[in-house]
Amino acid sequence: xxxxxxxxxxxxxxxGSMRLSCAASAxxxxxxxxxxxxxxxxxxxxxxxAIDDDxxxxxxxxxxxxxxxxxxxxxxxxxLQMDSLKPEDTAMYYCxxxxxxxxxxxxxxxxxxxxxxxTQVTVSS
Numbered sequence: 001x002x003x004x005x006x007x008x009x010x011x012x013x014x015x016g017s018m019r020l021s022c023a024a025s026a027x028x029x030x031x032x033x034x035x036x037x038x039x040x041x042x043x044x045x046x047x048x049x050a051i052d053d054d055x056x057x058x059x060x061x062x063x064x065x066x067x068x069x070x071x072x073x074x075x076x077x078x079x080l081q082m083d084s085l086k087p088e089d090t091a092m093y094y095c096x097x098x099x100x101x102x103x104x105x106x107x108x109x110x111x112x113x114x115x116x117x118x119t120q121v122t123v124s125s
Contacts, residue, residue: 001025004095009119016085020119022078022095028114029076031097033106036069036080038091038121045094047107049080056103063089085123092118 003025012018020036035050049069050058057069068081078095098112105111 001027004028004097004114004116006093006095006116006119009093009121011122011124012085014085014087014123014125016123017081017083018085018121019082020080020093020095020121022080022116024076024078024095024097026076028097029073031114032099033103033111034071034078034095034097035106035112036067036078037094037096037109037112038089039094039118040088040091043091045109047109048093050103050106051078052103052106058103058107060107082121085121087123087125089121090123091121093121094118 005023008020033052036048039045051069066084070079095116096112097114100106100111
């Protein structure tokens with residue numbers, strides 16, 4: 001059964017921190033890479049961070065140095081630690097799992113087959 005469930009979203013002031021979690025079913029977690037995506041109103045969904053089965057990481061330039069992706073294999077859970085949040089980080093955040101040749105390609109949504117329902121993150125100025 002494919003299932004991904006995000007949690008941890010909410011509202012925070014600019015400069016604050018937030019941690020998102022994504023609990024995955026065994027089927028979803030078995031995919032090679034996992035990623036976080038976000039979609040702001042009126043914009044396309046974009047890849048934020050990705051991690052592969054070996055722990056290699058990839059980040060979009062807009063979040064490098066501020067966001068950290070990690071996972072706990074024992075709990076089958078993916079995390080996104082977000083620090084120094086900016087108003088432009090406001091979006092619906094989704095976790096996804098899929099397969100790709102490199103972790104960099106895991107930032108592209110076309111390589112992901114399983115998706116969560118999303119969690120809203122709002123950053124106020």
